[in-house]
Each structure stands twice: as structure tokens, then as C-alpha cells.
Amino acid sequence: MYEVARKTGSGETPSQPATQELDEAELVRGCQTGDRPSQDEFYRRFRRQVAANLYRVLGQRVDLDDLVQDVFIIAFRGLSRFRGDARLSTWLYRICVNVALGRIRSKARRPPPVLMVNPVADEVESSPPSPEQALRQKQDRERVYRALEAMQPKKRIVLYLHEIEGLDLKDIAYIVEAHPVTVRTRLFYARRDFYRLIAEDGE
Amino acid sequence: MTAARHVAPERLIEVDAGRASPRETARVDRHVAACARCAAARERLARARDAMTDIAAQQPPELGWDHIGARVYWSTSSARHRALREAERPWWRRPAVLVVASVGLAAATTAALALWPADQRPGVSDAADRAAPPRPQAPKVVAGSATDRARSILRGVVTFASGQVALDGTEPRTDGVELGAVLSSEVEMGARLRTGEGRLVIQFGQASGFALGPHSSVTVGSFDDRAVELVVYEGAVEVELSHRRADQTFVVVAGHHRVSVVGTAFQVAHRAGQVDVECARGRVMVSDGASEVPVSAGEQLKVLEEAVLARALRQTVDPRRLAALERSLARPLLPAWTASPALLDTSSTVELAAPAGRAVRVDGVEVGVGTFALRVMSGRHHLQVSNGAGGFGHGAWIDAEPRARHRARAGLDGVVRLLRSGTDGIAAGGRSLEAMRAGEPAAAARARRLRRRQLTAALGGSARARQCMVPLEKRDLVSGSNVLFDIGFNADGSQGHLNVIRSNVPPDVERCLRAVVDEVQLPDGPAATVRFELAF
Numbered sequence: 001m002y003e004v005a006r007k008t009g010s011g012e013t014p015s016q017p018a019t020q021e022l023d024e025a026e027l028v029r030g031c032q033t034g035d036r037p038s039q040d041e042f043y044r045r046f047r048r049q050v051a052a053n054l055y056r057v058l059g060q061r062v063d064l065d066d067l068v069q070d071v072f073i074i075a076f077r078g079l080s081r082f083r084g085d086a087r088l089s090t091w092l093y094r095i096c097v098n099v100a101l102g103r104i105r106s107k108a109r110r111p112p113p114v115l116m117v118n119p120v121a122d123e124v125e126s127s128p129p130s131p132e133q134a135l136r137q138k139q140d141r142e143r144v145y146r147a148l149e150a151m152q153p154k155k156r157i158v159l160y161l162h163e164i165e166g167l168d169l170k171d172i173a174y175i176v177e178a179h180p181v182t183v184r185t186r187l188f189y190a191r192r193d194f195y196r197l198i199a200e201d202g203e
Numbered sequence: 204m205t206a207a208r209h210v211a212p213e214r215l216i217e218v219d220a221g222r223a224s225p226r227e228t229a230r231v232d233r234h235v236a237a238c239a240r241c242a243a244a245r246e247r248l249a250r251a252r253d254a255m256t257d258i259a260a261q262q263p264p265e266l267g268w269d270h271i272g273a274r275v276y277w278s279t280s281s282a283r284h285r286a287l288r289e290a291e292r293p294w295w296r297r298p299a300v301l302v303v304a305s306v307g308l309a310a311a312t313t314a315a316l317a318l319w320p321a322d323q324r325p326g327v328s329d330a331a332d333r334a335a336p337p338r339p340q341a342p343k344v345v346a347g348s349a350t351d352r353a354r355s356i357l358r359g360v361v362t363f364a365s366g367q368v369a370l371d372g373t374e375p376r377t378d379g380v381e382l383g384a385v386l387s388s389e390v391e392m393g394a395r396l397r398t399g400e401g402r403l404v405i406q407f408g409q410a411s412g413f414a415l416g417p418h419s420s421v422t423v424g425s426f427d428d429r430a431v432e433l434v435v436y437e438g439a440v441e442v443e444l445s446h447r448r449a450d451q452t453f454v455v456v457a458g459h460h461r462v463s464v465v466g467t468a469f470q471v472a473h474r475a476g477q478v479d480v481e482c483a484r485g486r487v488m489v490s491d492g493a494s495e496v497p498v499s500a501g502e503q504l505k506v507l508e509e510a511v512l513a514r515a516l517r518q519t520v521d522p523r524r525l526a527a528l529e530r531s532l533a534r535p536l537l538p539a540w541t542a543s544p545a546l547l548d549t550s551s552t553v554e555l556a557a558p559a560g561r562a563v564r565v566d567g568v569e570v571g572v573g574t575f576a577l578r579v580m581s582g583r584h585h586l587q588v589s590n591g592a593g594g595f596g597h598g599a600w601i602d603a604e605p606r607a608r609h610r611a612r613a614g615l616d617g618v619v620r621l622l623r624s625g626t627d628g629i630a631a632g633g634r635s636l637e638a639m640r641a642g643e644p645a646a647a648a649r650a651r652r653l654r655r656r657q658l659t660a661a662l663g664g665s666a667r668a669r670q671c672m673v674p675l676e677k678r679d680l681v682s683g684s685n686v687l688f689d690i691g692f693n694a695d696g697s698q699g700h701l702n703v704i705r706s707n708v709p710p711d712v713e714r715c716l717r718a719v720v721d722e723v724q725l726p727d728g729p730a731a732t733v734r735f736e737l738a739f
Binding site (some may be wrong): 039040043048051052054055056059063065069070072076101136137140141143144147163164165166168175191192195196198199200201 | 272
């Protein structure tokens with residue numbers, strides 16, 4: 001009955017073409033001055049990217065709404081300090097990573113769940129594979145997330161950003177706020193740990 | 204390389220990625236061919252790489268974007284920060300409190316002066332009176348009397364009656380019961396309700412009710428807002444309870460057993476010396492005075508009247524039976540937003556004579572079979588009767604007015620004809636709304652247009668309507684909100700009925716807007732029923 005959210009929803013067809021055309025600098029300026037249409041556009045433009053980052057790095061949609069909310073609250077509060085030394089999307093990556101790290105660390109302090117959440121249970125595929133294929137793919141993805149969860153958070157994030165998001169060392173260094181050489185070293189050990197965990201999984 | 208020294212996983216990756224030398228690749232391939240463990244590891248690594256590509260292509264699930272957005276804006280908005288800062292200030296320094304306090308003080312003084320009899324008001328010597336020793340106080344009311352006074356007597360409204368039913372404890376007549384008269388009666392403490400081949404539904408309080416199945420006899424013991432007690436002598440009673448006060452008890456007595464309610468929906472049957480309790484939702488406690496047995500949702504308890512309750516076996520209700528019970532419980536208990544006494548003033552009755560066994564729908568919901576009388580909220584309702592082949596015809600529309608009695612008859616073909624009240628003549632029955640609209644005189648259409656214009660003028664820019672939207676405004680969800688009303692205006696401009704047809708706002712906002720529309724009084728003019736949308 002309550003459809004206000006859907007109706008007022010910005011959706012993917014924004015009703016304000018003027019703000020859609022804003023470039024990043026204008027968008028940031030608008031957000032910094034508290035301009036509501038700019039904040040709307042900022043949220044609309046990046047919400048899917050933020051959700052995708054968090055979803056892929058964590059491998060589950062549990063509390064995803066709350067985490068997306070956290071990222072945007074941090075972003076809006078921190079936009080006044082955004083100096084433009086990186087792309088806006090990369091800057092948001094950094095916030096996502098910090099939020100995800102917080103989540104991973106808090107999760108590690110809690111007892112492990114009995115049942116692993118299927119990370120892609122609600123995914124809709126364009127051409128559905130056969131049941132056997134689907135099961136196999138699901139098991140493979142679960143194996144990857146199991147291995148990632150067994151790793152140290154810092155290594156996990158670096159590996160995720162490099163291997164899954166495909167970012168280069170410089171961007172990763174900005175996001176994790178470390179020197180590129182440190183990132184390279186961390187990535188080397190992360191890969192080694194990850195491949196060993198995968199190779200030994202199921203033995 | 205031997206099986207004892209396996210290939211490191213990172214080396215396998217290098218080889219598979221083509222980053223190793225041909226010599227190294229051949230050496231690894233030879234080892235993997237002879238080593239099952241390394242072959243399995245190589246397979247797992249290859250699949251993991253595919254899985255990572257797969258993960259990279261994953262799209263996030265759809266989230267409640269607008270809801271998240273609203274929470275973000277609210278968390279970061281300056282209004283929120285102002286509110287937080289305000290909350291940190293001492294309460295006596297808040298301007299709003301000062302205004303409210305002074306207004307409240309003035310109002311209290313005015314009210315006290317208005318309510319105090321003039322001859323007992325203190326004079327100018329009030330200050331001296333205050334200094335005088337206190338006067339003897341009136342004797343205190345004993346607690347018991349206070350409790351009794353606090354009790355509010357409930358009155359039940361019959362919302363559905365079919366077949367042979369009686370509200371006075373007499374044997375239900377088999378030669379035809381005046382169902383309309385049954386529906387206009389109220390049920391109070393001490394009422395003895397009986398059914399033959401029939402069904403009776405009574406609603407009380409805020410959307411709570413109970414229904415008597417066929418061949419049932421029930422007495423209403425206590426019936427106030429503190430305690431409700433139903434005594435089942437024979438047959439079955441189904442109970443559906445809405446939210447109750449914490450200190451309110453609801454008990455069904457069947458033989459030696461008392462079923463007290465913890466939950467919301469259940470049935471107690473008392474037949475041939477056996478008590479059968481089925482719980483559809485929530486939980487009930489069955490007691491025989493010596494022991495108690497809980498029955499939870501989806502469970503049933505069968506116990507002979509003379510048997511020991513503690514040894515009775517709880518069973519799971521058959522899913523089909525449970526579904527039937529749920530359907531039965533959901534039926535004619537009106538989803539009224541008013542308490543039962545007000546229900547009498549705002550609703551009307553519909554008496555329908557339909558062939559035996561034919562299902563009947565009101566507003567698309569199946570409510571009964573064959574001939575029955577039903578209480579409906581005032582407004583326009585669609586009545587359909589099964590045509591015998593399993594389908595439903597166009598049916599007929601009823602413009603139900605408060606406290607009115609409407610009569611209809613359905614033939615074997617399922618065609619519904621509305622009967623003029625008090626006569627057997629056929630009114631504009633059996634026609635669909637479209638047919639009625641197409642044939643209506645131009646004067647009716649003009650009347651509707653006029654009333655709609657007047658309504659628009661009365662509500663346009665209503666400050667109260669805007670006030671209703673404040674909760675949504677805080678979340679920036681006002682735009683696109685709308686509520687569609689169906690309003691019947693009498694010739695004197697008063698409202699005959701007011702129904703919400705469609706709404707996309709939360710229930711509290713909807714109630715607020717309904718109250719605003721409810722207060723509109725138009726000038727004298729033609730009677731008309733209009734559909735009116737409040738859109739923001």
C-alpha cells in the first residue's frame with residue numbers, strides 16, 4: 001500500500017536532467033554547499049557502485065542497506081574535506097573499503113555463523129545455466145569467499161581490489177592509504193595465502 | 204620432483220597463466236599428471252579464477268534506495284543537527300518549552316476558572332486561604348469501586364448472520380429468520396447466542412470478534428474492557444483478537460476447561476463431551492483448574508471433558524485444516540477502524556438472498572455462501588454471486604448509506620438484483636457500475652462535477668492536510684503521495700459516507716488526511732457520490 005518510496009524514487013531515470021549533467025567538480029561543490037539537488041544526484045549516481053563494492057567484497061547482502069547508508073553518511077559529512085586529488089568514485093571506494101573493513105573486523109569478533117549465507121542467492125542471470133553448472137558455480141564462489149574470509153582483512157581488501165575490481169597499485173594505495181610498495185608486498189603475500197587456501201580447501 | 208614435494212599453488216598459477224618457462228611448464232605438467240593431489244589443486248585454482256571473474260561481474264541486489272536515501276539525508280541534514288543541538292540544551296532553555304509552558308499555564312487557568320462554579324471560586328482573599336490550614340478532605344473512594352468505575356462495558360455488533368440464528372437464547376427458527384433484525388441488535392453481557400444450520404459473527408472492541416459455527420450455543424459471561432468470557436455449551440466458537448490491554452483477559456469456558464488467550468486467533472469446539480482447541484495464530488492456555496497446557500500456533504488439543512488435561516495429546520493441525528481455519532477466521536470480521544458502538548453508526552447492512560451453496564463476494568472477497576446478512580462499511584460495494592459454473596458475473600453495486608438496510612436477490616444465473624428497501628420491487632439492480640454510469644442522467648454528472656469543484660475549493664491549500672504530511676516531509680517523500688477517497692454528499696452538504704479507495708501513504712498519514720476530509724461540510728446542493736484524490 002505504501003508506495004511513496006517507489007513513486008518519489010529517483011530510480012535510474014532521474015527527473016532532473018540539469019543536475020544529471022553536472023560534472024564531478026560541480027557536483028562536489030554543490031554537495032559541499034548543501035545544495036539538495038546536487039546531493040540527490042550524488043546519491044543517485046554512486047549508490048549502485050557503492051552497493052556493488054560492498055556486496056562483492058563482503059559476498060553477502062546481509063545488512064547491505066545499513067552499510068550503504070553508512071558509506072553515504074560518511075561521504076556527505078566528509079565531502080567538505082574532499083580535495084579532488086582522486087576521482088570521486090575512487091574516494092568513495094576508500095570509504096567503502098573502510099566500512100567493509102569495519103564490518104569484517106566486527107564480524108570476526110562475533111561467533112561464526114553456522115550456515116554460510118549464499119552470496120549470490122538473489123542474483124538474476126541473463127541466461128540461466130543448467131542446475132549442475134549453477135551448483136558448481138555457486139560452490140566455487142563460496143570457496144572463494146571462504147578463502148577470503150580466512151585471510152587477514154588488510155590482505156583481503158588488497159586482493160579484492162586488485163583481483164576482482166581490477167584496480168592498479170596506485171589506486172589501491174590511495175584507497176587503503178598506504179605506499180604503493182607496501183601495497184605490492186601486501187598483494188604478494190595476499191595472493192600466496194589465497195591460492196594456498198584455495199588449493200587446500202576440500203582436502 | 205616427487206609426489207612428496209608438491210607444486211606450490213602460486214607456481215601452478217604462474218604456469219597456467221603462461222608466465223613460466225617452457226621447461227618449467229613441462230616439469231609441472233609431468234608432476235601434475237602423476238600426482239592426484241596437485242591435479243585436484245590445479246583444478247580448484249582454475250575454478251577459483253573463473254569464480255573471481257564471475258564475482259567481478261556480479262550486480263548488487265536491488266535495495267530500498269529511497270529509504271536509504273531518506274535515512275542518509277535525515278542523518279546528515281542541518282535540521283537533524285539543529286534538533287540534536289537543541290536536545291543537548293537544558294530543557295528550560297528551549298524556546299518551544301517556554302512557549303508551551305506559558306500557553307499551557309494560561310489554558311489551565313482559563314479552564315479552571317471556566318469549570319469552577321462561580322460561587323465557589325476563590326475571591327481576592329485567595330492568598331489568605333492558601334495560608335489557612337487544609338480543609339478536611341472528602342472520604343477516599345475505595346479501590347474496588349474505582350476499578351469498577353474504570354471498567355468500560357463492551358457492546359458487540361453482529362457483522363454476519365446466515366441460516367438459523369438467535370440472540371436471545373431461544374431455539375433458532377427454522378421457518379426463516381429476519382436476518383436484518385439480527386444485524387441491527389447489539390450483543391451485551393449475558394447474551395445467549397444460538398445457531399442451528401447457520402453462522403453468526405460478532406465484532407467488539409477494536410476489530411476483535413468471535414464467530415459461532417453451526418449448532419452452537421454460547422453465553423457471553425463477562426463483556427467489558429477488563430474481561431471477556433464466553434461459555435461454550437455446545438458447538439464451536441472461533442475467536443480473532445486484535446491488540447488488547449495488558450490487563451485484559453479473554454477466556455473461553457468449555458465444560459470443565461478454560462481456554463485463556465495469550466495469542467490472537469483460535470477455535471474452541473465443545474461437542475459430545477469433548478473439547479477441541481485449535482490455534483491458528485499466537486498461543487492459548489488450556490486449563491482444567493489443576494493443570495495448564497499451552498497450545499501454540501498450528502497446534503490442536505483434544506481432550507475429553509472428564510479426562511485428565513495433563514495427559515491430553517497436543518497435535519499439529521493438518522495444514523489444509525489450518526488453512527481453512529485461517530480463511531474462516533479472516534472472514535466476516537470487519538476490518539473496522541472504529542470501535543463497535545461507532546460501527547453501528549458508520550456501517551449498513553446488506554441482506555442477500557442467493558441460491559443455496561452459491562458463493563458470494565463483496566468487493567472481490569468471498570464472504571459467505573447462500574442467503575445471509577452482512578454488515579458493511581458505508582460507501583460503494585460490489586456484490587457478486589457465483590453463477591453455478593464456478594465463475595462470477597458482473598454483479599451489482601450498492602451505495603451503502605450509514606445505518607441503512609439494503610436488500611438484494613440473486614438468481615440461479617448469478618445475476619444480482621437490488622431490492623428497494625421495504626418493498627419487493629426491483630431497483631436499479633443487476634447493472635454494472637459502467638452501465639449505471641452510462642445510463643445516468645446528465646444531472647447526476649453535473650452534480651458530481653459541482654461537488655468535486657466545491658470539495659477542491661474547500662481542501663485546496665489546506666494547512667491541516669499539509670500538517671498531515673510532516674512525517675513524510677522529513678524524509679522528503681511527499682512528492683507523489685496521494686490518497687483517493689470515495690465521498691457521498693447529502694443534499695445539505697454533509698457527508699453520507701467517506702471511504703479510502705486507494706492510498707500510497709503510511710496508515711497514520713492516511714488517517715490524518717481522512718480526518719481532514721471528514722470535516723469538510725459543503726453548502727446545500729445536489730446529493731452526489733464523488734471520487735476525489737488528494738495528491739501532493
